Amino acid sequence: MSKGNYLGEFEQVVLLATARLADEAYGMSIRREIEEATGRKSSIGAIYATLDRLEAKTFLESRMGEATPKRGGRPKRYFRLSPAGTRALLASRRTMDRLWDGLELEPE
Amino acid sequence: MSKGNYLGEFEQVVLLATARLADEAYGMSIRREIEEATGRKSSIGAIYATLDRLEAKTFLESRMGEATPKRGGRPKRYFRLSPAGTRALLASRRTMDRLWDGLELEPE
DNA sequence: CTTGATTTATTCTTTTTTGTAGAATATTGT
DNA sequence: ACAATATTCTACAAAAAAGAATAAATCAAG
Structure with a gap:
């Protein structure tokens, strides 16, 4: 079981891009x-x-695209966020927001 | 140089906490x-x-605390952000901001 | 038709970097 | 010596990254 409950940096990036692409x-x-x-x-x-x-x-689900698309190339595997994925993303943002809150980083 | 240019998730957390504690x-x-x-x-x-x-x-620097603090315990090792650390943190935030921008995550 | 080139996309294999835990150890005050 | 405080060490699991290999479909020849 362990504990790796948090999304990694790149995992967040990938999840967000997936969400953006609908x-x-x-x-x-x-x-x-x-x-x-x-x-x-x-x-x-x-x-x-x-x-x-x-x-x-289970932060996202995938399904294969139609068998006969009108173009060359292998079929696509589509992804979409699951409710748990959405929650994980929001939780990650909240953590960062809390740490950034009230902090001013002065570029020396 | 290679590749690991981005801050990991926990690295960001640690860097932010360090910045907050001044x-x-x-x-x-x-x-x-x-x-x-x-x-x-x-x-x-x-x-x-x-x-x-x-x-x-080189995202942060450390120095040992004074030799004779008025309390028990081993001397502290203080950390502070370097200019590069500050920049890395800001860059990480910008990346996330861009991905979040215009995105609305509907909790199903 | 049947083969081969082309296009588009995913899978596989390997390596490096990050993340995590907890025991061990070190330093100082009482 | 003992309590308090803090860091270092050791070991391992998970995440990140690269790129070659492979797969599936279309299209153009012949």
Whole structure:
């Protein structure tokens, strides 16, 4: 059991990108969204490993896309946040908000 | 240089607690501050391991407290954020802010 | 048709970095 | 010596990261 109850940094990023993409979220688009929204590049391996972990923790669910899309390429695996994933994300933000609250970081 | 450019989740927490405590930041007080501000408990080993890692990355600096404090116990090792640590923290927050921006998470 | 190139996307394997715990040890005051 | 306070050490689990390998579908030839 242990305790790793908190979302890792990258897990939060991936979850947020997934949420932003709504029903267009799948591995490749999530990677693109992260880069577009934040400028941060990530390997495709890192994305999927995180997605799988998050699904195993029930923070998101996946389903395969239609069998015959009108384009080349392997079928997509779509992801979406579960209620637990939404709660975890909100809890993470609250933790950070509390720590930032009242703090002023003066750039020396 | 390579890659680990981003702060981990717990690294951010520790850095923020250190910043909040200003010149009263040392291992034990940081652990206490995290718990008081967020309710999150952490082992003392986790705190120091992270503190050491953060110092190695030059995100914070440490110095030993005076040799003869008026109390029992081993001398304290005080920590404070470096300019790079401040920047890293601000960068982390900006990343999250960008991902949260315009997103509404509906609790189903 | 049937094969091969092309496109799009996911899976797999490996390694490094972070996160976590708790026992052990060190330093100082009484 | 003992109590109090704090840090260091040791070991291991989980998360992050990279990139090659593989898979599935479409399309253009021949």
